[in-house]
Amino acid sequence: MSDFTLDPEIADRLSRTADGxxxxxxxxxxxxRVLMMAWMDDAALAETLATxxxxxxxxxxGTRWVKGETSGHVQHVRSVEIDCDGDVVLLRVDQTxxxxxxxxTSCFDTATLLRED
Amino acid sequence: MSDFTLDPEIADRLSRTADGxxxxxxxxxxxxRVLMMAWMDDAALAETLATxxxxxxxxxxGTRWVKGETSGHVQHVRSVEIDCDGDVVLLRVDQTxxxxxxxxTSCFDTATLLRED
Numbered sequence: 452m453s454d455f456t457l458d459p460e461i462a463d464r465l466s467r468t469a470d471g472x473x474x475x476x477x478x479x480x481x482x483x484r485v486l487m488m489a490w491m492d493d494a495a496l497a498e499t500l501a502t503x504x505x506x507x508x509x510x511x512x513g514t515r516w517v518k519g520e521t522s523g524h525v526q527h528v529r530s531v532e533i534d535c536d537g538d539v540v541l542l543r544v545d546q547t548x549x550x551x552x553x554x555x556t557s558c559f560d561t562a563t564l565l566r567e568d
Numbered sequence: 569m570s571d572f573t574l575d576p577e578i579a580d581r582l583s584r585t586a587d588g589x590x591x592x593x594x595x596x597x598x599x600x601r602v603l604m605m606a607w608m609d610d611a612a613l614a615e616t617l618a619t620x621x622x623x624x625x626x627x628x629x630g631t632r633w634v635k636g637e638t639s640g641h642v643q644h645v646r647s648v649e650i651d652c653d654g655d656v657v658l659l660r661v662d663q664t665x666x667x668x669x670x671x672x673t674s675c676f677d678t679a680t681l682l683r684e685d
Contacts, residue, residue, distance in 0.1 A: 461681055476593050476602055483600025485593055488656045500682050531682035534675040535668055539605045541676045543684075551652055558651040559658045564578055565617050565648035567660075 453494035453515065455501050462493060466537040472508055473538050477550070479557075480529040480543040486550035487558040496540065503528040505544060524548035570611035570632065572618050579610060583654040589625055590655050594667070596674075597646040597660040603667035604675040608657065613648075620645040622661060641665035 465473055472490040479486055489507040491499065495515045498506040505518040505526035519525030526544040533540050551558040582590055589607040596603055606624040608616065612632045615623040622635040622643035636642030643661040650657050668675040 464679065474591065474605060476605060478600075478602055483595075485595055485602065485658050488591060488593060488651065496681075503682070503685065528682065530680065530684045532676040533679050533681055534605065535670050535672075535678045536675070539675075540681065541602050553652050555652075558653070558656075559649040561652045562581065562650050563647065564613075564650055564657065565620070565645065567647045568620065 453498065455494055455497035457493040457497040458500075461496070461500075461533075464533060464537045465493070465496075468538075470510070472510070473540055475505075475507060475540050475542055477505065477526070477542045477544055479546055479550075481545070484557050485559060486544070486546055486556070491540065499528055499542070500531060505542060519547060522548070522552070524550065526550075570615065572611055572614035574610040574614040575617075578613070578617075578650075581650060581654045582610070582613075585655075587627070589627070590657055592622075592624060592657050592659055594622060594643070594659045594661055596663055596667075598662070601674050602676060603661070603663055603673070613657065616645055616659070617648060622659060636664065639665070639669070641667065643667075 471492055475489050475491050477486045492508040495506045495508045508515050525547050529543045531542050592606050592608050594603045609625040612623045612625045625632050642664050646660045648659055
């Protein structure tokens with residue numbers, strides 16, 4: 452259960468996966484660095500829009516989670532845009548601390564498959 | 569069939585969906601604007617890494633596609649990074665023309681759900 456309900460106009464725009472989720476791409480509002488990708492159900496998106504905190508849905512645990520709730524590495528959400536297909540949202544955030552649970556700034560700081568040309 | 573085979577060391581890093589895909593987040597290398605999200609199978613990733621063209625897998629059509637092959641709106645891939653979970657790759661690209669099939673620079677130019685604060 453959630454205390455947040457998604458605006459029906461926004462809910463109508465969403466094209467969800469079979470398990471009711473949309474992808475969320477999260478970008479640092481200042482540096483432009485892409486920090487992470489996660490998933491949202493309607494309630495997580497509603498809570499994100501209402502609170503300007505990054506809130507997601509864990510597919511492995513089957514529960515919503517507020518980014519930084521235990522680590523303190525919270526996100527202040529500056530803006531949310533939706534893509535042409537309605538299946539991805541783009542968040543621009545002010546990230547406190549590391550975005551990645553491994554302690555790196557971005558989850559994409561792990562490995563480079565193709566180096567800058 | 570594909571003429572491109574993924575390096576086994578890279579293949580081992582991937583954590584694929586049930587249908588064998590990883591997500592690809594695509595960012596303009598110059599402006600930092602997130603342009604689109606798409607999906608890749610191993611062959612699409614292999615072709616992307618070998619050719620520095622953005623190549624994806626269409627879940628709706630069940631086929632690989634080279635971005636811009638019909639529209640001319642090709643992508644030169646500057647770098648590819650993989651995330652901590654191995655299920656998302658981040659491409660930084662030089663985008664020719666519009667990234668979105670709707671004619672906008674980015675697929676996220678469609679609608680804002682939460683305005684800049």
